[in-house]
Amino acid sequence: MSELDLENLISEIKTYQPLADTSVVEKAYHFAKSAHAGQKRLSGEPYFIHPLATARNLVELKLDPTTIAAGFLHDVVEDTYTTIEQIQKEFGKEIALLVEGVTNVGKIKLRGNREEIFLENLRKLFLVMAKDLRVVFIKLSDRLHNVETLKYVPEQKRKRIAQETLEIYAPLAERLGMGDLKGKLEDLSFPFVYPDEYKWVLEVSEKRYEETDRQLKRARGMLINELREANISAEVHGRKKHLYSLYRKLLLKDRQIDLVYDLVALRVLVNTVAECYEVLGAIHKKWKPLKGLIKDYISQPKPNGYQSLHTTVFGPEGKIFEVQIRTYEMHNVAEHGAAAHWDYSQRKSVVKNDAALDGDRGVNGASFEWVKKLASWQRMTRDSEEFKNLLKNDFFAGRIYVFSPKGDVYDLPKGATSLDFAFCVHSGLGSSCVGAKVNGRLVSLNTPLENADLVEIIKSKNQSCPKRDWLEIVVTGEAKRKIRSSLKRFENK
Template identity: 45%
Template sequence: MATSLPVEPEGKWPPIAPVRGSGGGGPRYLISDLCTYLESYLPPEQVREVYRAYLFGAEAHKDQKRLSGEPYICHPVAVARILAEMRMDYQCLMAAILHDVIEDTPTAKDQLAEEFSEEIAELVDGVSKLARIGSLSRAEAQAESFRKMMLAMTRDIRVILIKLADRLHNMRTLGVMRPDKARRISRETTEIYAPIAQRLGINSLRVELEDLGMAAYYPWRYRVIDERLQKLRGHRRELVNSVQQAMRDRLDQEDFKGEVSGREKHICSIYRKMRDKHLSLGEVADVFAFRILVKDVDTCYRVLGAMHSLYKPVPGRFKDYIAIPKANGYQSLHTVLVGPHGQHIEVQIRTNEMHQVAEEGIAAHWHYKTGDEKFPPAAAAEWVRNLLEVQKGSGTSTEFLEHVKVDLFPDEVYVFTPNGQIKVLPKGASVVDFAYAIHSDVGNHCVAARVDRHLVPLRTRLRNGQTVQILTNDDARPNPAWLDFVVTGKARAGIRTFLKRLESDEAAQLGQRMLERELEKHGAALSAIKESQIQSVLEQLKVNSLRALMIDIGLGNRMVKLVTGTLLSVDALDKDGEPGADLTIRGTEGMVVKFGNCCHPIPGDPVIAVFNPGKGLVVHHQSCPNVLDEKKSRADWVDVRWEKDIQGEFDTALYLDVNNKRGMLATIASAISEMGSNIDDIRTEDHDGQTSGLHLLISVSDRKHLAAIMRRLRAIPEVLRISRDLGRKS
């Protein structure tokens, strides 16, 4: 690409001083500042490469300006400056400067690869949003772009670091945005990007993203807390100084070398504590926290003892993140002490190396080159591996985005496998979440669990320090009800993937039965149709395989009559052929055959079915009000009948008028239990104070079983009337 900007001689950069930007984001650092800063830790040849990327980006963005009115190139340079302060490698900085050229200029990915390298082109492409697809809504397009970025992150973690720096600079300059757009961006920041920064352990980015997000989304609340804190600083400065001095004196007495510092908690953290614990700002005791940095792990524990002898510890408020680090690699000792005047004091004790990881997270990896700069060896590896599994199990980009949001909880529980391995799960995780954290196959086949050697239900919530053993059975499979209590994205995606695969198998079987039944009406059979003719029909219908066609028929996405007509080259809608046998229902078809919740048909009932596109066949009682009302207006009704000797239980509904009498419900429940049935649901309605109506949902095997139950209930004197409840029009 031709450029009108001069290439500076080695070691010299344009003498441009920082200027104040109009976007409310503080100093606007230009290329001179960036290159001068980079010379402090990068070799000259790499700094020249960064400057070359700047020349390319400046030319690409030369006619573009930001909403603040400043040249657009100022934004990529500011993003690179943020990453430079994290001491990122030169390729990451080059990609940061170029991160918008694919999205906002005519520059193609191939052009970047040719000009720089394939690696830099991949980084820039990973950060770039997808071009807007006409059929997608704004939310769907954003979710699809997010999926693209996260998958690029699984190949090279620097993609997300560039995106976080990009988002941070956008938040710093949010003042020029319309209020509604600023609120939308700030909400997205606090819901997604700040938690990602926390998951990756980059505390410095997380804190600023959270505070800037709150300032834009809740400006009045932010301002009130900020003003109040400024007043508190004056009152508490003496307290903070005295506590710091007392801690330093105690370290000197014990001959420990350490650095003591006090800090004020950031505003978003204080607000979150006020909101979650329903406290006023005056009731938030630990607004100030103290940090002690020492040389090694052994000294951390010895200093902890010294602090506990200086001030009394608050019971239950000690956490050892050195022995059991957080999932993002964070390590530190946390304790809360009762300081002067009864004030609670939070103290963190860690080594200098731990402090660097705590502030910079995975970015600290680039301070110590390991030969593989694309991905740090520990830190976020487990989370990224889980992302890949979640992506495979997510049907849509929006679903994937929701799974990732679920996984970005800041609170965690630490539980152990029977062999002592630690698993880190979100707060509120269940036994099933733990099973999927071990392996998807373990989750898919779990049937029970032992927590601290005691059998517990699968929905049991786990607590810190528990040992969990999962019991499996090869014949077991996930229950859709698990989706009501699992909290991890990996578990949700695993359950949905299995159920979708199961639904596809059942839909294919049902679709084949329906097609063969329809072909039989015309005196044909699927096995007699030539393979070439089937392939021709699949191409005509734009279906990849015969199985996919069967699934479409079974789910009601294609009318079986039209498919039959295409196979036989006849107009199957007008020419029904000879009457064939009704489609038989076994009741064990699974998720593609459902029974109407309006009428609750059971074996022995006269039934009919309708296709619900994408969901399958819904079976109704022929007297159901929905059948009587809609059969004339819909062409997708199917004649069905029950198979003989059906095994299993089916829900059905009864309505009873009863006299109000103490113990009436218990009497009815006992009678139903005697007849080998269970009550799944019960609703009551008061009539006149003397009588009540009962709506019961009970399980039966067939009409004979139901008739026996109804005879038994009629024998109860207080039961005035009993009838089958075939439902109401939906």
């Protein structure tokens, strides 16, 4: 840990913010190094290695100097004699609020006998997220280094930290569109939570990677030549599927790796949207696509902002593989999600009270509307059991993306019905629902929706109150809450 570490960090910041004032980063570096002097990690290394790694992870996300400075300072209040008041005096209110937010989020532990405390801490997390997403960026960067060094942690605590990461922090990164970070968190935690399954996935995937590596290299070379002949400037890379993501897909495919077509994939990066579609045409000219496996997330982005073209083709020797096509800007968003969306003017905003949650200062854009929704839920839902069910069914569940007739994308948990969709759009639409069409066909209201379904709600002017038995049909906590609220309102009239 020399001054060279700091110099390298500053140099990296200057590559994406050339005019940035990095003096606050230098000041935070020296302050944290002094505050943690003499402290050791469980590995025996100086404790300061951890805040330094956290700051490096934030730089990798291309975040601003204020956030990086808070990353250096994120543990000084909890682990040294430094107070929040001292941080505010030395660095100002904005950094003090970030450090305080990370300190509060750090108190979240997996539920056990003290589930009430666990749920209350999750409530705090959602409030903090809605106030300032940078707190979550710091916490995720902190957690990444902690799981990278799990082997030094006692076994019982090691498993708890890994499980927390799989159940809380990785899903959070996924919802924020931070695909690269989510994959790292999952893969690092996987062997400590499911050691036998990890060994099995590692074994079957390594055998298959050996078989497919030669074929993928050949396909990459052929595609590079094809794009060169078409005068399309592009980068073509190979990528392997993250192990934990592969494990979950194998469970859906009866553990048959032959049915996983995106085990390896080619990723093509270009400058413009038009070139994305030109590349897609060139690929389909070269290789035959599999029917039904062409996905256009450029014209219809995922709710977390993800954009890309996906196609699955019969490549060289008839081997099936996936190709992803996106611009460099789309790739940055796909890897870093909310951090890539972070607007510089937003970085200077500090929310002072909970009332500001209704504004757009902490969370910007429709892609992250769910963050404000979570904060709203925690304020309106005081019953712990109901709040737990909201989290289980609406936040930590697997997700599907469905479309309205206008082309708007809605993010719902797997198993959601057209009634859940209706209440997600608007309480009034849900209450007046008398039927639904999915992909142009009439379906019953309890039919589970599937990914990419087009959902049209049939409503009646003569109906404004939901039916009580709908509580048995809907699966989302949000829909249940809205139905109960409407029923109570009508009963009190």
